[in-house]
Amino acid sequence: MAWWWWLLVQLLVWCCAGVVALLWWMWVTRPQVDIPGPPTWPIIGNVLDLLEHPLTLQKARDFHRQYGDLTRFYVGPKLVIMVAHPDDVQHILVTSKMVERDPLTTNVMRVIVGDGLLTLNGSRWKTHRRLINPTFHSELLGNFLEAFHEGGLFLSARLAADSRGGAAPADVHAAALFAALRSFCTTGTGVDPDLLIPDDLSEREVSAIVADGMTLLQKMMVRPWTRSKALLRLTPKGRAVFKYLALLRKRVEEVIAIRSAAKEDGPAKTRQRLLETLVKPGGQTAVPVSEVRDELVTMALTATDTTAICISYVLAVLALHPEWQDAARRELEDVFGEGGDYLRAASLAELASLRVLESIIKETLRLFPVVPVLPRMVTEDIWLSRGRLLVPKGAMLGVMPFLTHRLPQFFPDPLTFDPSRFLEGRGGEDHPCSYLPFGLGARNCVGSQYARLEMKVFLATVLRRLRFLPHSRREDLENAALSVTLHSIEPIQVYCVPLQESGL
Ligand code: HEM
Numbered sequence: 001m002a003w004w005w006w007l008l009v010q011l012l013v014w015c016c017a018g019v020v021a022l023l024w025w026m027w028v029t030r031p032q033v034d035i036p037g038p039p040t041w042p043i044i045g046n047v048l049d050l051l052e053h054p055l056t057l058q059k060a061r062d063f064h065r066q067y068g069d070l071t072r073f074y075v076g077p078k079l080v081i082m083v084a085h086p087d088d089v090q091h092i093l094v095t096s097k098m099v100e101r102d103p104l105t106t107n108v109m110r111v112i113v114g115d116g117l118l119t120l121n122g123s124r125w126k127t128h129r130r131l132i133n134p135t136f137h138s139e140l141l142g143n144f145l146e147a148f149h150e151g152g153l154f155l156s157a158r159l160a161a162d163s164r165g166g167a168a169p170a171d172v173h174a175a176a177l178f179a180a181l182r183s184f185c186t187t188g189t190g191v192d193p194d195l196l197i198p199d200d201l202s203e204r205e206v207s208a209i210v211a212d213g214m215t216l217l218q219k220m221m222v223r224p225w226t227r228s229k230a231l232l233r234l235t236p237k238g239r240a241v242f243k244y245l246a247l248l249r250k251r252v253e254e255v256i257a258i259r260s261a262a263k264e265d266g267p268a269k270t271r272q273r274l275l276e277t278l279v280k281p282g283g284q285t286a287v288p289v290s291e292v293r294d295e296l297v298t299m300a301l302t303a304t305d306t307t308a309i310c311i312s313y314v315l316a317v318l319a320l321h322p323e324w325q326d327a328a329r330r331e332l333e334d335v336f337g338e339g340g341d342y343l344r345a346a347s348l349a350e351l352a353s354l355r356v357l358e359s360i361i362k363e364t365l366r367l368f369p370v371v372p373v374l375p376r377m378v379t380e381d382i383w384l385s386r387g388r389l390l391v392p393k394g395a396m397l398g399v400m401p402f403l404t405h406r407l408p409q410f411f412p413d414p415l416t417f418d419p420s421r422f423l424e425g426r427g428g429e430d431h432p433c434s435y436l437p438f439g440l441g442a443r444n445c446v447g448s449q450y451a452r453l454e455m456k457v458f459l460a461t462v463l464r465r466l467r468f469l470p471h472s473r474r475e476d477l478e479n480a481a482l483s484v485t486l487h488s489i490e491p492i493q494v495y496c497v498p499l500q501e502s503g504l
Pocket residue numbers: 101117118129136298299302303304306307310365369370371373374375436437438439440442443444445446447448450451
């Protein structure tokens with residue numbers, strides 16, 4: 001054997017031995033806790049338990065059933081704890097004010113959305129949050145009603161057309177995603193949605209890409225070796241996701257350019273839109289321009305996918321529960337009358353009186369919380385389980401609203417869809433943290449009021465125009481992948497039959 005060949009083999013062997021020794025050292029020095037969880041393998045921990053792709057709600061529920069309200073995992077040496085009980089939820093999100101999102105999730109999300117509210121921590125997160133909070137303030141919401149109504153009309157027309165008058169099932173997420181994107185363009189940027197929305201891809205393609213993007217994120221979180229952009233681009237799904245992101249970024253850059261080209265702001269306003277806050281006329285920006293671009297992409301994705309998922313679930317459960325669909329429509333008739341202007345745009349006062357519809361949305365979010373995991377980095381040792389168990393600094397806590405929302409001690413008969421829980425003011429009121437569809441504490445949803453109002457307008461608009469009949473079954477709704485957002489494995493579909501007065 002030539003000497004250089006021998007040297008190369010030696011080098012390779014020692015490198016491999018070094019890597020294994022390092023991994024072994026990381027494994028033996030991993031943080032330990034006295035919390036039950038599946039048996040581990042040296043070095044890889046529980047990666048084999050989490051390899052099933054995509055990881056579903058059902059899998060997490062099985063772990064919860066087996067190990068209880070706190071379940072321990074290791075992703076390699078990284079300690080991850082799944083949290084279900086509202087006492088612990090309260091301690092983590094409210095009392096201890098744990099606001100840092102864990103790097104296991106932020107590093108992965110950063111590959112897709114860059115540096116925005118979802119991925120930033122520390123002082124940069126605080127700066128972004130302080131800027132963005134007022135742009136979704138309740139005082140501004142009244143100005144958004146027209147855009148939401150336009151989105152609701154768009155959604156009604158798309159569902160009616162896709163369902164061909166009720167002859168075929170329509171994919172709700174695809175239509176609702178574009179309706180929400182249109183509303184976001186107007187409300188967040190003030191730019192005409194027709195100028196901004198990519199027409200290079202169909203609604204169905206975009207909806208499928210967003211769902212694939214979410215499952216790719218999940219894969220990257222539990223399989224560290226898949227976390228490279230270059231590797232992702234080798235797969236057709238990865239390529240499609242990056243193609244859509246490139247389109248979105250290009251449009252966002254166009255929007256920034258339009259705003260920068262403005263000579264001056266109009267009359268002074270107490271509250272400005274998102275784009276107006278981030279970019280001033282002349283092009284001066286509130287944070288570095290790359291962060292403005294990433295923030296607008298983050299907001300465009302979070303503001304649309306979440307709403308579209310929730311609307312899909314609401315319409316599917318209403319199709320499966322005609323008694324509640326009728327109750328919602330009776331309420332709409334009471335509020336809007338049955339006369340000539342029954343189909344008019346809703347006012348804030350009319351929307352506030354839609355209590356049945358509100359309870360339906362709340363109950364849907366209880367059963368199917370759109371953001372299924374709230375990941376937190378443990379920045380200081382924390383005692384959980386009423387002071388019985390110590391979780392060390394460096395671990396990741398995953399608060400799981402979909403487990404908390406189904407605990408029978410807070411929501412009796414938890415699997416039953418029963419909006420009257422919220423109508424009668426019950427709804428987990430025994431504990432302040434048993435219901436958290438929009439999160440809790442300083443890192444809660446920045447767009448929660450916006451989302452609530454937008455969904456009410458969309459639903460009040462479509463329910464006055466269409467009747468929904470079931471296609472997706474309850475099992476299909478439950479069969480959902482666990483990622484940044486909740487995505488059903490099969491697209492959620494309903495039949496949409498135009499009502500007589502709808503004019504569709
Ligand atoms: C049904 C609709 C929605 C639901 C259920 C929802 C839920 C949530 C939840 C639970 C969180 C907290 C995550 C955590 O604690 O780690 C969150 C964060 C966030 N949401 Fe929403 N959301 C919705 C709609 C929206 C909308 C419409 C927007 C934008 C207008 C938005 C923007 C965001 C952003 C940017 C964050 C990150 C906040 C931060 O880290 O400071 N969401 N959302």
